[in-house]
Amino acid sequence: MKRSRGIFSGAAAVVLVFLCLAPFAFVLLRSFLTGHGVDLRSYYDVFLGSPQYLFRFWKSLGMCGCIAAGQLAVSVLAGWGFAKYRFKGRDTLFFLLMLLMVLPVQVTLVPDYILLHDLGLLDTYAALILPSIFLPLGAFILTQSFQAVPDAIVDSAMLDGCGIFRMLMWVVLPMSKSGLVCTVLLSFLDGWNMVEQPIAYLKDFDQYPLSVALAYRPPADATIQLVCCILVVLPALSLFTFFNRELVEGIVLAEVK
Amino acid sequence: MKRRVLCACALVVWVLVACTVLSVKIEDLMTPRVRFRSVEGGTLPVDALFWDEEGMHLYWASEGTGWESGTRVREEAADRYAVETAYDGEIPIQKLKVEGFGFGAGYIQYATKAPQTGEKVLGVDAVARADDRWVLVDTDPDGELLLPQTWPPAVTLVEETGRAALVEAAQQPTPFMPGQAYAAVYDGDRALRSTLPDLQVQVFSLGDVTAFADQLPLVAGIGALAVFVGILWAYSWVLVRRPRQNRTLLAVNGGLALLLLVGVYFLVQGVALPGSLLPAEVILSPEAYRGEFAALTGALAQFTGNGAAQAQAVLSRLDARGTQAGLLLGSGAVLGLAAVAVEVFLTFRKNRMGHKGPSAGKRPQPHTGPGTGGGRA
Numbered sequence: 024m025k026r027s028r029g030i031f032s033g034a035a036a037v038v039l040v041f042l043c044l045a046p047f048a049f050v051l052l053r054s055f056l057t058g059h060g061v062d063l064r065s066y067y068d069v070f071l072g073s074p075q076y077l078f079r080f081w082k083s084l085g086m087c088g089c090i091a092a093g094q095l096a097v098s099v100l101a102g103w104g105f106a107k108y109r110f111k112g113r114d115t116l117f118f119l120l121m122l123l124m125v126l127p128v129q130v131t132l133v134p135d136y137i138l139l140h141d142l143g144l145l146d147t148y149a150a151l152i153l154p155s156i157f158l159p160l161g162a163f164i165l166t167q168s169f170q171a172v173p174d175a176i177v178d179s180a181m182l183d184g185c186g187i188f189r190m191l192m193w194v195v196l197p198m199s200k201s202g203l204v205c206t207v208l209l210s211f212l213d214g215w216n217m218v219e220q221p222i223a224y225l226k227d228f229d230q231y232p233l234s235v236a237l238a239y240r241p242p243a244d245a246t247i248q249l250v251c252c253i254l255v256v257l258p259a260l261s262l263f264t265f266f267n268r269e270l271v272e273g274i275v276l277a278e279v280k
Numbered sequence: 281m282k283r284r285v286l287c288a289c290a291l292v293v294w295v296l297v298a299c300t301v302l303s304v305k306i307e308d309l310m311t312p313r314v315r316f317r318s319v320e321g322g323t324l325p326v327d328a329l330f331w332d333e334e335g336m337h338l339y340w341a342s343e344g345t346g347w348e349s350g351t352r353v354r355e356e357a358a359d360r361y362a363v364e365t366a367y368d369g370e371i372p373i374q375k376l377k378v379e380g381f382g383f384g385a386g387y388i389q390y391a392t393k394a395p396q397t398g399e400k401v402l403g404v405d406a407v408a409r410a411d412d413r414w415v416l417v418d419t420d421p422d423g424e425l426l427l428p429q430t431w432p433p434a435v436t437l438v439e440e441t442g443r444a445a446l447v448e449a450a451q452q453p454t455p456f457m458p459g460q461a462y463a464a465v466y467d468g469d470r471a472l473r474s475t476l477p478d479l480q481v482q483v484f485s486l487g488d489v490t491a492f493a494d495q496l497p498l499v500a501g502i503g504a505l506a507v508f509v510g511i512l513w514a515y516s517w518v519l520v521r522r523p524r525q526n527r528t529l530l531a532v533n534g535g536l537a538l539l540l541l542v543g544v545y546f547l548v549q550g551v552a553l554p555g556s557l558l559p560a561e562v563i564l565s566p567e568a569y570r571g572e573f574a575a576l577t578g579a580l581a582q583f584t585g586n587g588a589a590q591a592q593a594v595l596s597r598l599d600a601r602g603t604q605a606g607l608l609l610g611s612g613a614v615l616g617l618a619a620v621a622v623e624v625f626l627t628f629r630k631n632r633m634g635h636k637g638p639s640a641g642k643r644p645q646p647h648t649g650p651g652t653g654g655g656r657a
Contacts, residue, residue: 064562067562070299071299071302071303071306071563072303072306072307072310072562074307075347077300077303078300081300228346228349229349239346239347257292261289261292264281264285265282265285265286265289
């Protein structure tokens with residue numbers, strides 16, 4: 024009975040892995056396999072033939088880097104406040120933060136548009152970066168992460184003469200590595216996979232990140248799109264492979280808390 | 281695992297940055313420089329037609345949007361133009377009757393290389409002029425090169441061999457465009473000038489060929505730097521097994537890779553391959569170069585009279601620069617291997633000194649062995 028259950032679980036896992044990997048394998052194979060055999064022309068077109076794909080890639084990367092850095096800075100301060108300070112309305116504010124987390128992006132699209140218009144930020148990268156910096160997920164994860172830091176350590180650091188920022192930098196943040204990595208990674212991926220916001224806030228096609236601009240390629244260039252897909256996957260794949268342990272720990276920590 | 285991923289990512293980033301630098305240059309080199317011609321009286325000269333295996337094409341250009349931003353080549357529909365022949369006495373005069381009048385900048389008459397539909401082009405308005413030498417080659421093995429009865433004053437025949445001719449052209453427009461050169465050669469011969477060009481005749485600019493040859497070592501230099509980095513990376517892949525012990529070498533390799541990237545950038549900026557000798561679609565297509573240079577060198581080798589000295593000079597230059605390019609490419613591999621040898625030697629010496637030093641008696645640890653230190657992989 025136990026053995027047959029194991030076989031069934033194994034088979035189910037294999038099917039699941041296959042279903043997850045099949046689209047990626049399709050993208051990979053179809054990017055260089057054509058009806059005439061192996062053809063690397065699309066790779067040439069994307070990586071060497073024209074700089075527009077790679078320029079867009081670097082621009083998207085820079086934008087996501089700004090989003091991740093900004094969100095980290097905001098989330099560290101917000102998370103520390105929620106985790107270690109007792110103030111009136113803290114729980115209500117934290118509840119509202121969690122509520123914001125479950126709102127789909129389409130709900131905030133119009134209010135954000137009006138706000139960005141009033142600030143004169145439409146058609147600039149700031150229109151994509153600023154709203155993403157203040158997304159609540161990072162603050163939520165880091166609140167959970169900072170709550171795990173014992174108060175005794177914080178108190179002794181204060182007694183030793185640490186100011187709040189010094190203590191955060193040299194005591195708390197090194198102890199919350201997985202939470203930090205998780206925040207950076209998820210905010211980066213959030214920015215990387217952004218689709219609605221660029222279409223809503225930017226008019227100039229040249230400003231579109233690679234993920235959005237890809238949709239505007241003519242259908243005849245399917246193999247170029249597939250090669251671009253591989254280019255798009257590279258940063259996410261690298262980050263996940265590099266930080267997978269921290270990411271899992273960060274998510275688990277947030278769940279446990 | 282983590283260090284391996286970091287090592288692989290470092291290579292990917294290096295390659296992507298190098299590709300970005302290269303792609304800017306390749307796009308510039310592969311963008312045909314073109315001269316536009318507007319329709320006059322509903323007609324265009326017949327040399328506005330471009331020919332390939334699929335037949336004749338008439339191109340115009342317009343401003344594109346989105347992914348196709350910039351001045352882009354569009355093909356005129358085949359039913360909107362036709363070649364019409366009229367006779368001036370016994371001389372046939374062919375013209376291209378065009379129904380539309382084109383859009384945007386106008387029809388493309390001449391180009392540094394055959395334009396492709398959707399390709400970006402750059403219009404050349406200003407006419408800079410320079411002296412040049414051209415080689416006309418009939419690529420048909422059974423054909424004979426038909427030369428003009430009357431030569432225009434700016435073009436002088438140096439030598440002809442039946443299937444090839446070497447001419448000197450004074451103060452011709454630059455950049456060199458084969459169609460324009462063909463028109464200039466046959467300008468004095470009304471019958472040949474006014475009819476469809478002989479499709480088997482290819483025109484080469486020896487000025488462009490010389491410039492191309494001179495660029496070969498530079499291009500090989502870029503390849504050499506890439507090979508150097510590849511070898512360094514392969515050794516770093518081994519070193520990364522014990523990152524703590526090899527951190528100095530890894531930092532040195534990383535610094536070298538950055539320096540080489542800067543080197544690639546400066547070398548790429550210096551590349552200026554002439555458009556007339558580049559393949560129509562892919563700059564790295566060896567078949568295209570082989571076909572083109574086989575026709576050219578075959579023709580140059582035929583000159584034994586007045587043009588022999590010039591032809592031999594160009595052939596020797598091609599040979600010399602080709603050899604230099606090969607040596608440079610090889611030197612990239614040699615330098616890479618030498619750098620690795622130096623690093624291996626330094627590691628070995630460090631180990632030996634450590635063995636003789638205060639910790640004598642301890643067995644020296646090979647720094648490239650299977651990872652036992654350096655934290656969790």
